[in-house]
Amino acid sequence: MARPKDARSGGERAARSTINDVARIAGVSKKTVSRVINRSPLLNEETREKVEKVIRELGYVPNPQARALALRRNFLIGLIHDNPNAQMVLNVQQGILEALAGTEFEMVVRPVDRSSQMMIEDVRHFLERQRLFGVVLLPPISENDALARLCDEVGCRYVRMGSAELDDADHMVASNDRDAVREATDHLIEQGHKLIGLIEGPDGFRSARERRLGFEDSLAAAGHKLPRSLIARGNYTFETGVTAAERLLDLSPRPTAIFASNDEMAAGVVFAARERGISVPEELSVIGFDDTPIAAHIWPPLTTVRWPIVSMARSAARKLVGDMVGGLAAGEQPSELPSTLVKRASVAPPPA
Amino acid sequence: MARPKDARSGGERAARSTINDVARIAGVSKKTVSRVINRSPLLNEETREKVEKVIRELGYVPNPQARALALRRNFLIGLIHDNPNAQMVLNVQQGILEALAGTEFEMVVRPVDRSSQMMIEDVRHFLERQRLFGVVLLPPISENDALARLCDEVGCRYVRMGSAELDDADHMVASNDRDAVREATDHLIEQGHKLIGLIEGPDGFRSARERRLGFEDSLAAAGHKLPRSLIARGNYTFETGVTAAERLLDLSPRPTAIFASNDEMAAGVVFAARERGISVPEELSVIGFDDTPIAAHIWPPLTTVRWPIVSMARSAARKLVGDMVGGLAAGEQPSELPSTLVKRASVAPPPA
């Protein structure tokens, strides 16, 4: 706060330099400067260095608005999401921003309403108006193929994030939820659980399906059966987790473990157990998915699957801008990232 | 997903119309169209209607990039924050986006590092490069006066959000944390608590100070004293809440209630109590601040102060763009929004 008053005021506050200034001082034409900026290969090495020196001295930075107009393309990466979960959106933002740091790109956020009839047209207008460079599509809306087609149509790059592959590697960054959930459920089975409840995600979500499949894989491999009554459905919110858990916990015989398809719902399970005086993990083991902060902040801290959402988002954004920043090419960005089981205190062997 | 294949393809996919198209078809000049778009008052009513009709028929939308270049100002609202808390950032985004919905503005997000020496210069480059229309400054970084001065200097509008007034009403949207905390503490005192611990926020945060002052106000009014030992400090994270609570709970005599300056730390208090076998609220009452989701999702659900962060953000964004959208003028946006105490299950009378 306390800084020298006049450190950077007045005289130094010169108007920003333009490409013309650079050209004039370097003794070349605008076009040549433009070539330097855009790394044109047909350019004399000496000329390039001369111009770059002037650029450095002037602290010249090309005007993004002018570039956007001339190129008919903005240096903006959009994040389109249909907020499934606050923490997840924020993690994705963090990942994207990490990838964009130090580049000329900025991130604009665009929440949409999946249930709206107008959604596709809204997004179309958004993309066309802003002429976005590219967009990152978050689940669950990333599963909408019409959106992907739309991006192609308006000439906007896109990368979809998801729980399983649903596009080619250039347009997709995925985790492998099925295997991850299988591993988590295996952990429950290894502890001796036989009656394991599942709280799955909403109908139509790919992540919900993948996680259920992983759950079923594990049970099938262990030779356990899965009566329909042990499957409840939630929509990834705490409240629906509570409701689903209440149904499962009123069953007789009662499951000794529950896998919830995300942490919010798993927190709901713990909450519901608490209401009924069922102690976790002594009488009920619980596993969640995502490893959001809530998992570590409730009592007992939740065993959960750490979903690599930040890395996925970073990877997605790099795929979009990768070839613009002279770094890794798009293809070199991983398209599938691994999840890991983090064991905390919500799992124990079933009561004898 | 299933939509008529050819609903909007092919022929209709015409190149977007420009201001020239509108001008030509309406039989006027570009400039006149521009006047219509910008609601210039010196314009014949008939002409306006004629042009508007053509605009409607063509579905013409002005190109934001061209406008940005000509006006030397982008239609972007920046959100500058030094992430104090994930949920809060997301709530602010929601509020801003609500205010921006239906306007031509978009939101770009810019996290910064408060502790970095380069922070001010980084932000300067960001503002100058992108020529943002305006920015919303989140606490705690909103308390940095140098940032506000910087915005003035580069000609970028700004609105600061905070826990108390620290600028004129045009540049500030605040809550009144002091009174809110006083009310919350009064509630504890009414329940009969005398030994009340405080977990305050980090040094240098205005919100931390305001909340402490409110706490002290309440105790002073009730004639209770506040030994220094009953004050612990955290930095608004769950973990520091646990640590601070541990210190308080090991005191003898032990406080019968604790006010934590935010919900994360309050959740930490509950967690720490749990670890020590102290039951909440029977043996320890807890009140938090913010009313983030975690408050309702832990057991017992937390009594807390609902901080009107979404409304504050909405109000902030409206102040910025208000006079551009023909709606409420900036001055009409409220500059102080009320907090409310939401009573849940973490408060009870002290043990006899």
Added chain:
DNA sequence: TCGTCGTTGACACCGGTTACCATCGCGCCA
């Protein structure tokens, strides 16, 4: 007839990019 007012248009400009052309050095062939 003139000054004024309300309206409107011509034109340069914002700061880059691209299309197209001019120039230059150089090797090749006659």
Added chain:
DNA sequence: TGGCGCGATGGTAACCGGTGTCAACGACGA
């Protein structure tokens, strides 16, 4: 040795799609 073709470079002008300035224009009251 000179004319010529050619690739490599760099310049000029138009353009992206709007906005500002300022002058022109018709109608009107004085």
